[in-house]
Amino acid sequence: MRxxxxxxxxIQILRRSTRPVTAxxxxxxxxxxxxxxxxxxxxxxxxxxxxxxxxxxxxxxAPGYDMPPLMLTPDELDAVVLGAQWVAGHADSALAxxxxxxxxxxxxxxxxxxxxxxxxxxxxxxxVVQTNVGSIGETELRQTIxxxxxxxxxxxxxxxxxSRRTVWPVILGYDDTxxxxxxxxxxxxxxxxxxLDRMLEARVxxxxxxxxxxxxxxxxxxxxxxxxxxRRIGVP
Numbered sequence: 001m002r003x004x005x006x007x008x009x010x011i012q013i014l015r016r017s018t019r020p021v022t023a024x025x026x027x028x029x030x031x032x033x034x035x036x037x038x039x040x041x042x043x044x045x046x047x048x049x050x051x052x053x054x055x056x057x058x059x060x061x062a063p064g065y066d067m068p069p070l071m072l073t074p075d076e077l078d079a080v081v082l083g084a085q086w087v088a089g090h091a092d093s094a095l096a097x098x099x100x101x102x103x104x105x106x107x108x109x110x111x112x113x114x115x116x117x118x119x120x121x122x123x124x125x126x127x128v129v130q131t132n133v134g135s136i137g138e139t140e141l142r143q144t145i146x147x148x149x150x151x152x153x154x155x156x157x158x159x160x161x162x163s164r165r166t167v168w169p170v171i172l173g174y175d176d177t178x179x180x181x182x183x184x185x186x187x188x189x190x191x192x193x194x195x196l197d198r199m200l201e202a203r204v205x206x207x208x209x210x211x212x213x214x215x216x217x218x219x220x221x222x223x224x225x226x227x228x229x230x231r232r233i234g235v236p
Contacts, residue, residue, distance in 0.1 A: 005073055006030060007040055011049065011061065020058025072110060077117040080106060085125035090174050092138040136202035138172065141181065145169045148208045148216075151183070154201035155194060162200065163187065168209040170220045182220060184209070191223050 013026055023037040030037070041059055045051050050062035072080070080103070087099040107118040136151075144151055153165045167183035170191070174180075178195050185192040209216065 003040075006032070006036075007044060009073065010037070010040055010044065011065075014051065014059060014061035015065075017060075020053050020060045022058045026059075072106075072114065074114070074117050077106070077110070077114060078121060078123045081118060081121040082123040082125055085121075085123075089125055090176070092179075094139045136196070136199060136204075138179065138196070140204065141169065141172055141196075141202075144204050145172065146213075148211075148213045150205040150207045150209055151181075152201075152203045152205055153194065153199055156198045156200055158198075165194075166205070167192070167194070168211075168216060170216055184216065184220075191220055 009030060010026060013029060014021055023034045023041070026037045027034045041051060050065055051059050052062060053059040084099040084103045088096045091099070103118060107115055110118065141151075149169075151167050151169055153167060154162065155165050156162050164187075166186045167181075168186075170182045170184065172179065172181055173193075178197070181194045181196060181199075183192060183194060184190070211219075
């Protein structure tokens, strides 16, 4: 790794953490010695990068520090391009176009030496055409999630049972074959997954659910972690 890239990566490591990061942790991620980290951090501080801390305690980047947003490493560019390829091949047309626009904007913005990583990527995602279409457009559904509005569904379960549900949408998920809405279901009083192709009717309500969007998202994430833990230990 070039020294300039290493200095940038140290800043990235500190940016992603709200707690002091030790020189040992930084050295382990960058696969260099702690002595090299000490020297690099000293150089960054000399360049007026607001890093607090010291050897043996850890380093913390001052809140609000700004840096050029598109100073990306080759691995980060690979990650962005791969993600954009996956979205372009799996999501609805609006997101697919947005993904292609993102890649074009990055290619036009990054330094010349990094442009081949975008235009001639070393990674690729197999496109899959999804055919399951529900009764609500995905653009409208994503806006419903952003607005924190309730959604009324006429839904057909895998068993064939049809029921009416009022749900609080959390997130729209994609895989190779299905598009899935994760939502809090008022009928079941819990989080449920709803396939879009099984939504016989879908109507956005004027009502907003009685939680902040971040709070609902946090509750879902904790529920998901608990469900994963149950599966790992074999609890039905």
